[in-house]
Amino acid sequence: MSDSEVFYDSIMAIYAIGDVQGCASSLEALVQRIRIRPRADRLWFVGDLVNRGPRSADVLMLIRAAGSHAVSVLGNHDIHLLAVACGARKAAASDTVWDVLNHREAKSLIEWLRHQPLAHAEGNTLMVHAGVMPGWTATQTLSLAQEVERRLRSIHWQDFLNEMFGNSPGHWRDSLRGSQRLRAILNVLCRIRFLRPDQKSLDFKCKLSPGEAPEDLTAWFDVPGRKTSRQTVVFGHWSTLGLIVRPNLIGLDSGCVWGGYLSAVRLEDRAIFQQVAVD
Numbered sequence: 526m527s528d529s530e531v532f533y534d535s536i537m538a539i540y541a542i543g544d545v546q547g548c549a550s551s552l553e554a555l556v557q558r559i560r561i562r563p564r565a566d567r568l569w570f571v572g573d574l575v576n577r578g579p580r581s582a583d584v585l586m587l588i589r590a591a592g593s594h595a596v597s598v599l600g601n602h603d604i605h606l607l608a609v610a611c612g613a614r615k616a617a618a619s620d621t622v623w624d625v626l627n628h629r630e631a632k633s634l635i636e637w638l639r640h641q642p643l644a645h646a647e648g649n650t651l652m653v654h655a656g657v658m659p660g661w662t663a664t665q666t667l668s669l670a671q672e673v674e675r676r677l678r679s680i681h682w683q684d685f686l687n688e689m690f691g692n693s694p695g696h697w698r699d700s701l702r703g704s705q706r707l708r709a710i711l712n713v714l715c716r717i718r719f720l721r722p723d724q725k726s727l728d729f730k731c732k733l734s735p736g737e738a739p740e741d742l743t744a745w746f747d748v749p750g751r752k753t754s755r756q757t758v759v760f761g762h763w764s765t766l767g768l769i770v771r772p773n774l775i776g777l778d779s780g781c782v783w784g785g786y787l788s789a790v791r792l793e794d795r796a797i798f799q800q801v802a803v804d
Contacts, residue, residue: 539792541569541652543768543777544761546602547578547621548804549587551787555800559789563594569645569792571761572600572654572715574638575622577782578804581606582624585634599641600654600762601715604689607677610635613686639677643714644670650792651753655762656717658697659724659748663756669710676707696726717745718763724748734765746774757792770795 540559545552561568570588574597575581588595606622608614610631616622625634644667645652651663653670661669676685688704689711697709712727719728719735719742728742735744744766745751746758754773761778768788769776779799781787786799 537565537567539567539569539647540789540798541571541759541775541777541792543571543779543788544573544600544764544781545570545578545584545787546573546782547575547581547584548781548787548802549578549580549583550804551781551800551802552584552587554803555787555789555798558800559798563591566594568595569652569759570595570597571652571759571777572598573602573761573778574600575606575625576602577619577621579621580624580804581622582628582634585625585638586630589634589637596645596652597641598645598652598654599638599643599715603638603641604686604711604715607635607639607682608686608690611683611686613683614690639682642670643673643711646756649755650757650759652759654715654760656713656745656760657753657758658713658717659720659745659751660697662752666714666753670714673707673710673714692727692729695729696723698725715762719743720745720748732763732765734767737765759790759792768797768799770797 574584588597609616609622610626625631628634646663646667657666689708694705694709701709717727719731719738721728722741731738731742757773759775763776764778764780764783766776768779770790775790777788779786779788781802784802786801789798
């Protein structure tokens, strides 16, 4: 056993885990590989817990059962599930969320899911699903996320979700109000990849890696002067990006649901753990 393993065997550790997307068997195998200590270690999930994979309900049950030892932010697929559950959106042919909707605990799982945050921060680390606008600070990101969370957790959450889908407005301005403001916040936190040359407008079409994308597009985290550059931002959402670990950035979507890997990074020392897809 290495010195690092001995040290981290004696203290609480936080493991950030990429997009699970219904791949419960891969998650179970990864947790066993890491040797998670149920009463000591904590798991952070970057969202997209459900959809595309075969066992979305089991993923939700596993993470919910971990209680305070797990925290997950909401991803675009999680929001989509909530919208389908309340009738705000129709299921797509490629969706695999019916095991959740037909589950004996469907109501309580949906209630639990809609009360999860859109952004989470501890110390100098900020976790979101997709990313943040370059002009947002970590404090502002949490505040903006809470604007959406309050509506999603309200008794009128179904009506709220009816207004939350679409690409407009495709930019961010502090002066945005009403449903346009909330939709813009949600689109940034759950869908952002690239920004256009004005560095305020989101490109919703390109899903390529930064090296393959058109030259006029910039990955949100590579915009000069990004205000969260002094924090470590943990995110997922971008499977073509793959695992990326930098001093101020951890991208965790390594395409498990597409036959890639489910990745985890121990935040304390950036140790990497990967499980090949087994679902």
